[in-house]
Amino acid sequence: MDDRLFEPEIETMPRDKIAERQQARVIEVVRLAYENSPMYRWWWARHNVRPDEIKSLADFTEKIPFISKDVIRKWRDEHGDPFGGLFTGARQRVSAVTSSSGTTGEPTFFAEYHEPFGNLAMGLARPLWGHGLRPGDYALDQPTTFRGLTHHTMRLIGVTTVEIDTFIGSWRSVLQAIERYDIRYMQLIGPLMAELERLSEHCDMRAALAPLKFAGFAGEPIGSRLRARVRDEWNVKLVMWTSVGDIGTAWQCTEGDGYHVGEDGAFVECCDPISGAAVPDGSIGELVVTAIDDELAPLIRFRSDDLVRLDRTVCDCSRTHLRMWPVGRKGDRIVVRGRTVVPHDVWEVIEQCDETRAALFQIIRPTEELDELRVRVGYDTSRTASLAELRQRLMSCIEESVGVRPVLEMVDEQAIIARASSAVKIPRVSKK
Numbered sequence: 001m002d003d004r005l006f007e008p009e010i011e012t013m014p015r016d017k018i019a020e021r022q023q024a025r026v027i028e029v030v031r032l033a034y035e036n037s038p039m040y041r042w043w044w045a046r047h048n049v050r051p052d053e054i055k056s057l058a059d060f061t062e063k064i065p066f067i068s069k070d071v072i073r074k075w076r077d078e079h080g081d082p083f084g085g086l087f088t089g090a091r092q093r094v095s096a097v098t099s100s101s102g103t104t105g106e107p108t109f110f111a112e113y114h115e116p117f118g119n120l121a122m123g124l125a126r127p128l129w130g131h132g133l134r135p136g137d138y139a140l141d142q143p144t145t146f147r148g149l150t151h152h153t154m155r156l157i158g159v160t161t162v163e164i165d166t167f168i169g170s171w172r173s174v175l176q177a178i179e180r181y182d183i184r185y186m187q188l189i190g191p192l193m194a195e196l197e198r199l200s201e202h203c204d205m206r207a208a209l210a211p212l213k214f215a216g217f218a219g220e221p222i223g224s225r226l227r228a229r230v231r232d233e234w235n236v237k238l239v240m241w242t243s244v245g246d247i248g249t250a251w252q253c254t255e256g257d258g259y260h261v262g263e264d265g266a267f268v269e270c271c272d273p274i275s276g277a278a279v280p281d282g283s284i285g286e287l288v289v290t291a292i293d294d295e296l297a298p299l300i301r302f303r304s305d306d307l308v309r310l311d312r313t314v315c316d317c318s319r320t321h322l323r324m325w326p327v328g329r330k331g332d333r334i335v336v337r338g339r340t341v342v343p344h345d346v347w348e349v350i351e352q353c354d355e356t357r358a359a360l361f362q363i364i365r366p367t368e369e370l371d372e373l374r375v376r377v378g379y380d381t382s383r384t385a386s387l388a389e390l391r392q393r394l395m396s397c398i399e400e401s402v403g404v405r406p407v408l409e410m411v412d413e414q415a416i417i418a419r420a421s422s423a424v425k426i427p428r429v430s431k432k
């Protein structure tokens with residue numbers, strides 16, 4: 001038995017069994033939502049759907065309309081309902097109210113229940129176990145507002161949580177606690193990195209972080225330089241995670257490639273962002289999710305605004321649940337002669353070249369649909385011997401990776417920094 005699997009039977013469940021289970025749960029969640037949630041009753045009546053018409057996954061994807069954050073917020077504001085009309089049960093059953101990060105506006109609030117242990121906890125326990133946490137380990141329980149509070153999950157695995165102030169500005173004492181309590185796991189976030197880099201000038205970060213088995217990292221994309229600093233200089237294994245359209249989290253596979261989604265908790269679709277039609281696995285589309293294990297406040301066919309690729313084939317790690325690759329937000333999407341391109345695709349290529357490794361670039365997009373891919377690329381003048389050669393090399397690499405030959409505007413990277421409104425965040429898509 002592979003001891004990296006926390007729930008081997010579920011994690012390696014054959015695809016037909018996953019689908020069978022999802023179908024039964026989808027039918028049940030639709031019925032529950034229709035009977036108990038006024039928002040879904042209203043929304044589905046507007047689209048002329050009744051739950052007794054939903055007898056299969058095919059019925060579900062054909063007939064149940066999408067919902068979006070806007071629908072939920074509108075209901076919340078018009079009805080004074082803090083749960084946006086999603087709520088299907090008694091207020092006393094809620095064990096926590098959590099919220100989204102609010103990347104695209106105000107945060108959305110969610111009702112959660114954990115007793116004894118909800119699927120949110122199980123979904124998080126699997127990757128934490130998979131990457132090496134074991135009973136008896138100590139871990140930092142950093143404040144997070146996101147779905148699935150970590151304390152429950154840690155206790156489920158048998159891990160002891162250490163509850164200390166981990167806000168930015170307090171990491172000198174956090175580093176001491178890591179050593180003192182032999183802490184095996186913590187979360188890194190982008191904004192924290194500046195403080196850790198500063199602290200590293202005065203302390204041996206490699207020694208300070210030595211007790212860690214790994215660190216989780218989520219949120220914004222991590223560049224190769226930062227990744228190298230954490231991984232190679234500080235010797236910390238980074239495990240990336242991402243959200244699954246606000247219904248849970250997906251963590252990097254133990255083999256490294258892609259993020260596994262627990263399909264016993266989520267029914268996942270990948271749809272054309274404009275038409276809503278299903279796109280084949282391997283193609284980029286919008287992530288649409290249904291929380292099939294959530295009977296209290298389920299999101300049903302929720303459009304996430306996230307662009308992803310999916311793969312439902314069995315993974316090298318033996319897990320059968322699908323893998324997802326987040327590629328960007330819907331607002332950053334560009335269509336060049338019918339082909340979808342997102343900044344992430346270009347990023348991957350640009351940061352591989354030594355002269356442009358800071359990945360300071362912008363895609364020029366006056367309109368969403370374009371005839372040519374125009375990219376402004378910042379390069380390090382001190383590393384560049386021949387600009388013409390660098391341009392040719394980048395054009396070939398981008399064409400090979402993205403499938404479109406780009407038009408490149410090469411500029412001194414300092415000029416891109418000067419143009420940006422913030423020194424740490426460059427808008428990846430620019431109108432001009």
Ligand SMILES: [Zn+2]
Pocket residue numbers: 253254255260315316317318319
């Ligand atoms: Zn895997």
